[in-house]
Amino acid sequence: MIENEIISLIEKADKIAILPHVSADGDALGSSLALALALNILNKKPVIYFEEEMPSIYGFLPGKELSRIYEGKPDKYELVIALDTGDLDRLGKRVEIFNNAGITVNIDHHPTNTEFAGVNFVDTNASAVGEIIYRLLTMMKIGLDKDMATCLYVAIATDTGGFRYSNTTPDTHKITADLINNGVDVSYISQTVFDTLSLQKVKLMGKAIENLELFENGKLAVIKITDDLLKSVGAKEEDCEGIVNIGRNIEGVEVAVVIRQRASGELKVNFRSKDYVDVSVIANRHSGGGHKRAAGCTVKGDINDVKEMLVKEISEVL
Amino acid sequence: MIENEIISLIEKADKIAILPHVSADGDALGSSLALALALNILNKKPVIYFEEEMPSIYGFLPGKELSRIYEGKPDKYELVIALDTGDLDRLGKRVEIFNNAGITVNIDHHPTNTEFAGVNFVDTNASAVGEIIYRLLTMMKIGLDKDMATCLYVAIATDTGGFRYSNTTPDTHKITADLINNGVDVSYISQTVFDTLSLQKVKLMGKAIENLELFENGKLAVIKITDDLLKSVGAKEEDCEGIVNIGRNIEGVEVAVVIRQRASGELKVNFRSKDYVDVSVIANRHSGGGHKRAAGCTVKGDINDVKEMLVKEISEVL
Numbered sequence: 115m116i117e118n119e120i121i122s123l124i125e126k127a128d129k130i131a132i133l134p135h136v137s138a139d140g141d142a143l144g145s146s147l148a149l150a151l152a153l154n155i156l157n158k159k160p161v162i163y164f165e166e167e168m169p170s171i172y173g174f175l176p177g178k179e180l181s182r183i184y185e186g187k188p189d190k191y192e193l194v195i196a197l198d199t200g201d202l203d204r205l206g207k208r209v210e211i212f213n214n215a216g217i218t219v220n221i222d223h224h225p226t227n228t229e230f231a232g233v234n235f236v237d238t239n240a241s242a243v244g245e246i247i248y249r250l251l252t253m254m255k256i257g258l259d260k261d262m263a264t265c266l267y268v269a270i271a272t273d274t275g276g277f278r279y280s281n282t283t284p285d286t287h288k289i290t291a292d293l294i295n296n297g298v299d300v301s302y303i304s305q306t307v308f309d310t311l312s313l314q315k316v317k318l319m320g321k322a323i324e325n326l327e328l329f330e331n332g333k334l335a336v337i338k339i340t341d342d343l344l345k346s347v348g349a350k351e352e353d354c355e356g357i358v359n360i361g362r363n364i365e366g367v368e369v370a371v372v373i374r375q376r377a378s379g380e381l382k383v384n385f386r387s388k389d390y391v392d393v394s395v396i397a398n399r400h401s402g403g404g405h406k407r408a409a410g411c412t413v414k415g416d417i418n419d420v421k422e423m424l425v426k427e428i429s430e431v432l
Numbered sequence: 433m434i435e436n437e438i439i440s441l442i443e444k445a446d447k448i449a450i451l452p453h454v455s456a457d458g459d460a461l462g463s464s465l466a467l468a469l470a471l472n473i474l475n476k477k478p479v480i481y482f483e484e485e486m487p488s489i490y491g492f493l494p495g496k497e498l499s500r501i502y503e504g505k506p507d508k509y510e511l512v513i514a515l516d517t518g519d520l521d522r523l524g525k526r527v528e529i530f531n532n533a534g535i536t537v538n539i540d541h542h543p544t545n546t547e548f549a550g551v552n553f554v555d556t557n558a559s560a561v562g563e564i565i566y567r568l569l570t571m572m573k574i575g576l577d578k579d580m581a582t583c584l585y586v587a588i589a590t591d592t593g594g595f596r597y598s599n600t601t602p603d604t605h606k607i608t609a610d611l612i613n614n615g616v617d618v619s620y621i622s623q624t625v626f627d628t629l630s631l632q633k634v635k636l637m638g639k640a641i642e643n644l645e646l647f648e649n650g651k652l653a654v655i656k657i658t659d660d661l662l663k664s665v666g667a668k669e670e671d672c673e674g675i676v677n678i679g680r681n682i683e684g685v686e687v688a689v690v691i692r693q694r695a696s697g698e699l700k701v702n703f704r705s706k707d708y709v710d711v712s713v714i715a716n717r718h719s720g721g722g723h724k725r726a727a728g729c730t731v732k733g734d735i736n737d738v739k740e741m742l743v744k745e746i747s748e749v750l
Contacts (some may be wrong), residue, residue, distance in 0.1 A: 122695065132437050180665070240697075275622075276594050276595065276596065277594065277595050277622075278622035278623075279619055279622075279626075280618060280619035282619075283612065284613045285609070286609075287605040287606070287608045288609045290605045291605035291609070294602045294605065295602045300597070301596065302598055304597075305706070309677070310682075311598075311681050311682060311683065313646070313683065314643055317641060319637075319638075320637075320640075320642050320644075323635060323637060324638050324642070327635070328631070344581030344698070345647070356704065359627070363627045363629050363634075364629060365628050365629065396603050405504075
């Protein structure tokens, strides 16, 4: 059993580094922190290396004292564990730590994982890497405390969209039951992680709604975000994340599009569909990519011309 | 055990009516439909009486063929079961069916329940009445099918705010694991129940954001909704539900207020707080009521004067 092999490697190693993917999300952060907290109890001197600062909404997560931001010049580690990382590119600069390691382990749940490590444990049935870490800690008989449970809860809750995505399984809920039993503060975490928005983001949402246009009897929603609009509310490019869902969530809408002017002058386009349109086909036509229900591309041109072109293309498949 | 008493009453009865509360929400609807589907399998001829039409977002729920809208002239039922109903007022006109019944049962989870029936089963630890119905059906050894599981999932998911409120317990998640095991389509239900908004509601949200004002260094958010604004986006009074959360969810906001002009000319005020302000104190001062973190009142006067008065009152406790 691969789990036993990994546990044995951990037991033998003394100096262990943990590497979540670049732009670490709730699952990458929560899994890394939970594992580090557990290894710390076993006196394994764990260090988490992040590529960049943690997003502020995760500032409440325990275990941060076991992490640092990588600044080059890799130490030598007996064991390096990559978490939630589909391929080596997703380690960014920290690939230096990975390449400098004695033994490498890759724990992930992405079907596209390239099995890049010495030991690879990819469980595509796990909703989050947090589920896999939960099982490992349980097998290692490390009693979960509130801190570890909190980190794992955040990992699982964020990667399942708050238990709403189709990757949510009976096991997801059974594990979550045990995490709450160990003291997780559900409402505080949910409020912080899911329901807290910056003023700039809220104002951007307001402007996006003001600019929203419907076509094809309300089946197509298009939002244009110009650079001027972004500046007018003091929002940043990252605040545009999720804006496309405003269109998608409207009753009767099948395809939602956000066309965003970047500082570079290029236009970034996000597509979402609800039931039957394969938006990756449209994104591919413009050298983009993605899935049936979520895709994107980058195009050049005037924002209004691009809008008209896309409305025409999408209308044909609605 | 009260559960056994209720099961025995169900087994003895032939003609059974189920009464959820007026303006039935996800828990009232889902619990009623799941119970009716189960009783139907036992050939108990169950009928659910609704006070009014079901909200359209719940149109996908199975078991509707066992329900009807009450139109007066109550039939005589051997057994009437009120669900999720805190007191007799919450039965509306259907109190006639209740008063005309042989035996009455009250199954609820509200701490304020007045125990108005012959047999009262109030479990305040249950996140939703759906949890209580799940346990009853399990005790009755009725094998859950996908339809019943779907109804109970909606009951539990909605009453816990999608597993985010503090009423979410380990048992909530354990039960949900079993419901998903019985075939619940998590992503379809979540999209339909939590993420679908009418165009009018989205436009109202946009206007609300445009009108949002911050006071006290961003700790107080106030949104005014005039009758004209509501009409300008084609929204109805019910679309105002939840608008107060737009303010509350902004980073740094402690108290959010929505002041809404009603067609009658009165002003309806909703208060929400995040961490430390007891908004029920302010609502009480204006003959309203509620909880520490969620309260409301109705006042008369000019909307701008009322806004200034409330800003002053709330500033004193921030």
